[in-house]
Amino acid sequence: MKQLLLRVPDELHRRLAARAVRDGRSVNALATEILDAAADTDEGDRRDRLRARAVASGVLRESEAPAMSDAERSQILASTKGMGQVIDRILDEDRNRV
Numbered sequence: 001m002k003q004l005l006l007r008v009p010d011e012l013h014r015r016l017a018a019r020a021v022r023d024g025r026s027v028n029a030l031a032t033e034i035l036d037a038a039a040d041t042d043e044g045d046r047r048d049r050l051r052a053r054a055v056a057s058g059v060l061r062e063s064e065a066p067a068m069s070d071a072e073r074s075q076i077l078a079s080t081k082g083m084g085q086v087i088d089r090i091l092d093e094d095r096n097r098v
Contacts, residue, residue, distance in 0.1 A: 037052040
């Protein structure tokens with residue numbers, strides 16, 4: 001296993017450390033997951049790149065999704081319409097809380 005010495009701004013380190021505490025793991029484990037997901041964004045199709053970015057940002061946790069029909073998928077997507085701004089506000093509030 002290789003080591004990587006990385007200089008980051010104090011504020012970024014503080015946010016990483018706070019997230020690591022919330023997730024119950026080390027800053028190293030968190031940074032490794034984020035870097036791994038970010039490296040994956042160079043590969044695959046657009047959906048895979050977006051998924052990797054969402055995992056890296058902490059918005060999405062990897063899990064197996066149950067199989068569903070196109071109609072079920074459309075219904076679920078419709079039920080979340082307009083939630084982007086709400087989620088953005090919640091994430092901003094959470095970032096400012098720490």
